[in-house]
Every structure is written in structure tokens, then in C-alpha cells.
Amino acid sequence: MQAGRQALILAALFVISLPTSLAIEKIDEPNYTTNDWFEYQGYTEQLVNQLSDAWQDEQNFEGVTLTTREELRVTQLGTESCTILTWSGDCVKARITHLVNFTVDWQDNTTNYENDTLNMSISYTATHWKSRGTAGWEKLDTTTLTITQFSGGSEDNFLEHELQEVALTRRTGTFPETIQIGELWDVEKSVEVTGLERIRENRGLWSENQYNRSTVTQLSYQVLGENGVYYGIDNTKLHDTLAIQRVDLGDNTTTIDFFREEGFLAHTETWQNGTL
Numbered sequence: 001m002q003a004g005r006q007a008l009i010l011a012a013l014f015v016i017s018l019p020t021s022l023a024i025e026k027i028d029e030p031n032y033t034t035n036d037w038f039e040y041q042g043y044t045e046q047l048v049n050q051l052s053d054a055w056q057d058e059q060n061f062e063g064v065t066l067t068t069r070e071e072l073r074v075t076q077l078g079t080e081s082c083t084i085l086t087w088s089g090d091c092v093k094a095r096i097t098h099l100v101n102f103t104v105d106w107q108d109n110t111t112n113y114e115n116d117t118l119n120m121s122i123s124y125t126a127t128h129w130k131s132r133g134t135a136g137w138e139k140l141d142t143t144t145l146t147i148t149q150f151s152g153g154s155e156d157n158f159l160e161h162e163l164q165e166v167a168l169t170r171r172t173g174t175f176p177e178t179i180q181i182g183e184l185w186d187v188e189k190s191v192e193v194t195g196l197e198r199i200r201e202n203r204g205l206w207s208e209n210q211y212n213r214s215t216v217t218q219l220s221y222q223v224l225g226e227n228g229v230y231y232g233i234d235n236t237k238l239h240d241t242l243a244i245q246r247v248d249l250g251d252n253t254t255t256i257d258f259f260r261e262e263g264f265l266a267h268t269e270t271w272q273n274g275t276l
Helices: 043-055
Strands: 014-017 037-040 061-084 087-106 117-131 137-152 155-173 184-201 207-231 237-248 253-260 265-272
Touching (some): 207 265
Antiparallel strands (some): 184 207, 253 265
16 A cells, blocks of 8 residues: 555546646746645545455455545655754655544355444554655655454454554766756656554554565656646636656566646556556
8 A cells, every 4th residue: 555655546647648838847946834734636436446456356245435535645744853864954744644434344144243234444644754845765664554354253342453554765877957947857766665564453462573675766857838727626726737757677566646837746647557
């Protein structure tokens, strides 16, 4: 789930080409005010689709039904001094939250669950630090908690699965001084992850497992050009944006991010082997 959050479609938005009279030629570094927040649509739908696909092959499975949701929100927390790997300096800090409650349903009388239903909740909280003035360094400290509740065999069951991860990212390459139409550049991205997985049943003792992993990937960037992004409930509001394509040369994943002139992300979409 955590990896998927870095490559998701904001499903409530759509993109059209704009006439060349628009004059967005470059992207500035965003200037945030403490407690500024940005709420993104589409993450919940993507998560539900992933869960539905995971259970799709189970016999008598009927579907996943949302009960409550809090859309993914990024809240700016200001600037502070931080250290990421070998780098130290000022960082822009943000908090990320997302909550989804849902039921998983099967046909009547086909499971041992009461009402043939599981009640589930997935919450995601994270703190993000990004080096100020350079795209080279990031730290992401996340906690994902999945709670599953069901009754069966005259027992009530409460299962918890928690993932705590800290990801430290370093990007090296020749970055352009100005992000503008026509720019191309290549980056090597290295990520070091330390994690703790915890599982328990019915509020008993936690079973814990620590792990570490690291990856190195090659990324190719290109500023594609001007685009307009409609947003809002009725898709009637418009952002003028520049589209930046990011290709992961290792797994053939292409991500296109659409940034406003001020540097704020308005829309993102990801293509895996040519499929959106």
C-alpha cells in the first residue's frame, strides 16, 4: 500500500491539452505557509480497487463497500533543520494522513463469518521531510495500521497489522537550474528502508519482525509541455500546469506529474507497461 501511494491516479481529475497562448513556461519551488493543506482525490478508489482485485478470485466474493473515508491530505508543518543520510540543512516538513473504513462481503451462508462480512479499517499517517533548495534528499516516516473485525463461531475477533517504515532517499544527477519546457535530465535514486512489522490478535501480545532493504533505480525526466487540469466535484475548476514525465528504467513505470507554476502538484498519473 505504501509503495502504491507514490504512484497513484488522482481519479477525480482529468487533463486536456491547452492552446499555446497559455504562458506557463517554468515551475518555481513552492512556497508553503505553515498549516497549508492539500487534499487529493483518487487514492481511496485506487486502494479499494487493489483490495477488490486481491479477493476477486475467491469463491462467492461479492465486493468491497466503503463505509467512511478521509481523503489523503498533506498538511505543511513549516521548515526545520534535519539530517538525511550524509546531508544536513533546512527541510520542508509535512504531515500526510489517509483513512478508509470498509466491509468485505461474500454471498449469504458461504463463510464462517457472521453475516458473511469482514469489517476493516486502514489508516496511514506519515511525516515527510524534503531538503530545501535541492531535490536531492527526502525522509518519509510512515505508519500503516490495518484493523480487521469479524464474528464467527460465537467469538468476536479483532486483528491488527501495523507497518512502521522510515525511508531515506538520495537523488544524484545533473538537475536543471530551471524546470521549463524542453528540459531533460537523468537521476540515480537510492532508497534505504528500515521497517518494523507488528501483528496481534484480540489485543494480545505483539508479534514483531524488523527488516531492512535498499534499492537503486535510474530515472529519466522530461518536461513535456503545458496542460490544463480540471478538478472539483463537477470538474469545472481549472489549473494551468506543466507536465513532467518520470520514467523508471528498471520496471518500465512512467509517471506524469502536473505542476502549477508555483510548484504545487495538481495531478499525477502512472502507467505500468503502457496501462494507466
